[in-house]
Amino acid sequence: TSFGYARVDEGRKQALVDEVFHKVAERYDLMNDLMSGGLHRVWKDAMVSYLAPPRAMGSGWRLLDVAGGTGDIATRVVRRSNEMARAVVCDINESMLNVGRDRAEKAGLGDVITFTQGNAEDLPFPDRSFDAYTIAFGIRNVPDIPKALREARRVLKRGGRFLCLEFSEVDVPVLDKLYDTFSFQAIPVVGKWVTGDGDPYQYLVESIRRFPNQERFADMIREAGFERVTYRNYSGGIAALHSGWKL
Numbered sequence: 001t002s003f004g005y006a007r008v009d010e011g012r013k014q015a016l017v018d019e020v021f022h023k024v025a026e027r028y029d030l031m032n033d034l035m036s037g038g039l040h041r042v043w044k045d046a047m048v049s050y051l052a053p054p055r056a057m058g059s060g061w062r063l064l065d066v067a068g069g070t071g072d073i074a075t076r077v078v079r080r081s082n083e084m085a086r087a088v089v090c091d092i093n094e095s096m097l098n099v100g101r102d103r104a105e106k107a108g109l110g111d112v113i114t115f116t117q118g119n120a121e122d123l124p125f126p127d128r129s130f131d132a133y134t135i136a137f138g139i140r141n142v143p144d145i146p147k148a149l150r151e152a153r154r155v156l157k158r159g160g161r162f163l164c165l166e167f168s169e170v171d172v173p174v175l176d177k178l179y180d181t182f183s184f185q186a187i188p189v190v191g192k193w194v195t196g197d198g199d200p201y202q203y204l205v206e207s208i209r210r211f212p213n214q215e216r217f218a219d220m221i222r223e224a225g226f227e228r229v230t231y232r233n234y235s236g237g238i239a240a241l242h243s244g245w246k247l
């Protein structure tokens, strides 16, 4: 691609990703806490504050959370809106969706959050059907990212908001070295310890390394037709939140 992001072996990549999340689904939430030291919660909360879903009654505001897995973002958004917003979680992986569906039921959010299986590259929704599109720690796993970005724009209404939270490039000296050591050495070890298999985590660490940095990813979002594209770093760039609008 024009961004030099490898798109070879797309079929194989998706199969590998699917296997990873089938294996970890049951322990996914625990792993997130262990591997990010709980930071993923802070980043997700910040993302939802930035999105600021309306709390007004009868707004009919609808979120699509793609690669939504166990429903972390959708749950936060719905709660933040005083349960006025509706959310659809779309994920390619049935195991992740099952864990999310159970969790939403238990939280009493079973009728405001729905779970749909689907591919980010080919979303099973009509044009202009959502007010916001979120994707957290998901786009990195999608083989054809430009295609997923075009799909995001297609399903958004005019004036709709795109938000993407993803691991990014650390821009703080010393922290970058520490982070490198931690992620390359510790993450696969902790992953093996908790789930019995380190390979999925080796893959995840490598996919972070290959993902375009903040500026390059912002360009990809613009290229998909989004406007007013900006980003903010979290924790020195360990994660970044990209924002764009369909105008």
Ligand code: SAM
Binding pocket: 014, 017, 018, 021, 066, 067, 068, 069, 070, 071, 072, 073, 090, 091, 092, 093, 096, 118, 119, 120, 121, 135, 136, 137, 138, 141, 142, 143
């Ligand atoms: N958004 C959740 C969170 O932040 O906790 C889950 C993130 S998890 C790291 C990545 C998710 O992306 C997995 O649930 C995986 O099944 C999903 N995924 C991978 N490839 C996908 C694709 N092509 N389309 C939709 N979802 C995909």
